[in-house]
Amino acid sequence: MKMQINGKAAEACGGEYFDVKNPATGEIIDQVPKGTEDDIALAVEAAESAFKGWASTSPQQRGIVFYRAAEIVRRKKEELAALLTKEQGKPLAEARGELEGFAHVLEYYCGLAGSLRGDFVPVPGNGYAFTVKNPLGVCAAITPWNMPALIMGWKIAPALISGNTFVLKPASNTPLINLTLASIFYEAGLPAGVLNVVTGSGETAGESLVRNPDVRKISFTGETGTGKRVAEIAASGMKRVTLELGGSDPMIVCDDANLESAVSGAIRGRFYNCGQTCTAVKRLYVFESVAEEFIKKLESGVKNLKVGNGLDKNTDMGPLNNRHQLNFIKELIAEIEEKEEGKIITGGKVPEFEGSDKGYFFEPTLVSDVPAESRLLKEEVFGPLLPIVTVKNLDEAIEAANRSNYGLGASIWTKDLDRIRTGCEQLNAGIIWVNQHLKVAPEVPFGGVKESGFGRENGPDILSEYMETRTIMLKT
Structure with missing residues (x-):
């Protein structure tokens, strides 16, 4: 299984791979590239090149891609569940449920596609003001191995429906389902470069993704210590950050x-x-x-x-x-x-x-x-x-x-x-x-307080996290 960059399978620039193992048997079920800083740069470049075209499509057109992707996931649920179980370990029933959840997330944000709008406000003595919601640009996420499909959906769905393009760095233990789901998006009609998946270690691929100056928002789910590191790096570039961290x-x-x-x-x-x-x-x-x-x-x-x-x-x-x-x-x-x-x-x-x-x-x-x-x-x-x-x-x-x-x-x-x-x-x-x-x-906000992170996933309000508000003052 290879990385997904610009809608196509790609080898790692460094030519190195790591094994993906079945946790129930210890058997190697596949190999994926060890993504490098250069691979991250290529993926971000592909997303940047695709941004203008994707942002100019109507939210309804984006929603159609989501709906088709959800339909394909449901049609292929059994083979996808077997893949998820082989690399993650969970029982097939739980894997099916997670994939149903992924499809439901896509359908939920498909339903919100037509609600992306700004506001209109009369300003006494100064005419009128109205706001326009614009996508941020290239967004990114680093996802964990425990719920790789569902959490991928939580992160890419609100970003893509808002008109952003995306680079995903999945967990090294469970990258196969993420690569496969990305390919399903392209099967559903997603334009090249809109969604890119780079496999690799957190130390190399993950840090490179957070540091890349063209990435405007990072969403991270994982261990609290790593989340603090993500926030520290992102702060130097004034990037928006959502952190969903540990829980007890x-x-x-x-x-x-x-x-x-x-x-x-x-x-x-x-x-x-x-x-x-x-x-x-x-x-x-x-x-x-x-x-x-x-x-x-x-x-x-x-x-x-x-x-x-x-x-x-x-x-x-x-x-x-x-x-x-x-x-x-x-x-x-x-x-x-x-x-x-x-x-x-x-x-x-x-x-x-x-x-x-x-x-x-x-x-x-x-x-x-x-x-x-x-x-x-x-x-x-x-x-x-x-x-x-x-x-x-x-x-x-x-x-x-x-x-x-x-x-x-x-x-x-x-x-x-x-x-x-x-x-x-x-x-x-x-x-x-x-x-x-x-x-x-997916209909309600989700996130933590204290060392469980900040920001929220899911719900309609998350769309504002992936958009800039521009105010226009008009006097005639």
Whole structure:
């Protein structure tokens, strides 16, 4: 699989490649170029050359391309899902859902295409004023490996529908689905150069993309430390930046919650995509009065999860995406046991089945009696490990939930309207779910506070982030 530059497959200038592996088997499934600074320059140049033509097309024409692309994605969903599972590891059902989400994002912004407009204002004594919305030019994004298709959609859709051109640097672990989806856009009629994908490392391709003076906006999703680096580099060029960074989302289960729903929400919220989701449930706070019953139900549900290759029909949870993530989870388990910072209720080891030693598998794991100083409650844990803390009341739960450098998402499970209001007012998070967790819709803004980043993805307001407002004063 090659890079996409100017709508065509391209080799890397340096002629070097890196392997893309199946995390369930360790097998090499493809190779992609190690993009260089020169490759980034070529991609940005292609986007710059295509900008004037794409910006001059009507939003409705752009929307037609989106609609066709969404149609092709749905038609090819099964083969695309198999590709996504092979390089990312998630079960086929989750891969299909992610691709449906990608198509839905395109259709949503297709529907907004006709709403791109400015304002008209009478100015007493000075005639009239009106505003014009213009696209920025070349925009860019650096995307992660956990939800490579969906997050690609979040970033390219509002930019392209607004008339910008684009350069995407996907994660090195999961570039194949991004390259394939880019080719589908061209199949749908996208003009050459409007969307370019350059594979490569963050240190080389990523930094070159952020530094390039012709890139006017950067959207980054990933680890907080890297996000700070992106912001630092972008600031020197006065580029617009959106950062969607790490999360350590708390889930609060009150004593009046529907426990069956809360258990199902906790299992999906934590173990979907093997726990490798920014908005996953990463800290669980349960009222003492229902903790024993809740944990018993939760343990039973977690033990029923089938771990295996995502291509197998009966798999509930696939492998971690890479060895680094597996080693991190093993390190945390060893630390829990060594320091006695919690009790492992279930899981805590590599599962035993044929071929499990060849992939990056780990059992879904529950840990109770976790002290406040534990890394499980302080750091972002990307993996199938859920710490459980009992609390006396909502005040204690909210105080513990807010005791984090992160503020991406949070959820509260209760039937009490006063508790819902208190949780929504006091939880420090960019998105708060009530009696649900994890779902992020393209129709609403999404982003975090504190070290979870700044700026928002999705929703109609994001279009203004990809456009300049020009004010024209007219006196006749």
